Amino acid sequence: MTTPDHQSPASPVAKDRIYRSPMALVGGVLLLAVMAWLGFDALFRGHGRTPWLALAGMILAVPLVVAFTLRPAVFAGEDRLRIRNPFRVISLPWGEIASLRSGYSNEVVVKAGGKYQLWALPVSLRARKKAQTRRARAAADAARGSRPGGHGLGGLGGLGTGSALSTGPTRAETDQAMDDLRELLERRGEAESAQGEISVRWAYEVLAPAVAGAVLLAILYVTG
Structure with a gap:
């Protein structure tokens, strides 16, 4: 009489570390609040072409504000680094990354020779x-x-x-984040599961409404 095999529970998948700029998030929320207040006031109380101009301006400006403040983030997983910049999403296997460089901006340098800026980790x-x-x-x-x-x-x-x-952190927040990423690169750079191809995707969900707003503004300007 055979006994059923007992499979060991699968090891939990480590969650990605997420890095974002708190100041950018706060600034983005405040900007969106001001734009909503002024824009809706112009939409519902404006006369003539004012509501249309306000609508076109909001369609153009809101995606751009979101793109440069709320959207940027860096996701560091065990196998790859995913960079969400204002207009692109770059997925980099650790094995394809040559170095993480900090100067006046924080950048990822890949072995193929290109580099990508980390918008979510601005240098202060x-x-x-x-x-x-x-x-x-x-x-x-x-x-x-x-x-x-x-x-x-x-x-x-x-x-x-x-x-x-002398109390307080002795390392700038973004520099500490870059140290963490370098440690992860050193640990996972040679791992078999951390190899692969670099993927770059344009953020059409940001670009499309911004272009639509710009076109509408141009039409209103030409027909004005």
Whole structure:
């Protein structure tokens, strides 16, 4: 008499890490709220050609605001990196990525020679400067505390000014995100499941309404 085979439960699939810009999200929501307020006011209270101009302007502007603020995101999975930029979605297997480069912008460099900007991870030079200042102050506090018999501000239970100023993250948020992506690239770059072809898709759901709004504005301008 045979006993049924008991299959081990499948290992859970790791969820993608999602990186987005909080400031862009807040700015996008505020812009959309202002546009809705002004646009609907012109639509329902305007006279003559004003409602049509407001409608055309909203059809053009809303997709663009969404594209540059709410849409950008980076999805880092075990096998590939998916970049959702304003007008394109790029799917990159880790095996096709040569490096992740940070300068005045954060970019992915592929082995074929191309590069793609990460709109969802904008570089903030101000945040970098603050993080560097915190690192320098933390190092100075540690040096004072490690001196034999030293009683610097950093050694008085954190009550000194230097200790207070050195608190907080010592790495800019987007730089830390790039470090995480580099670690994932190093770990998964040679994996068999992380090989494949690069896929690029245009965001027609953004481009089509924006073009329609631009055409409508042009028609209203010509016939005005």
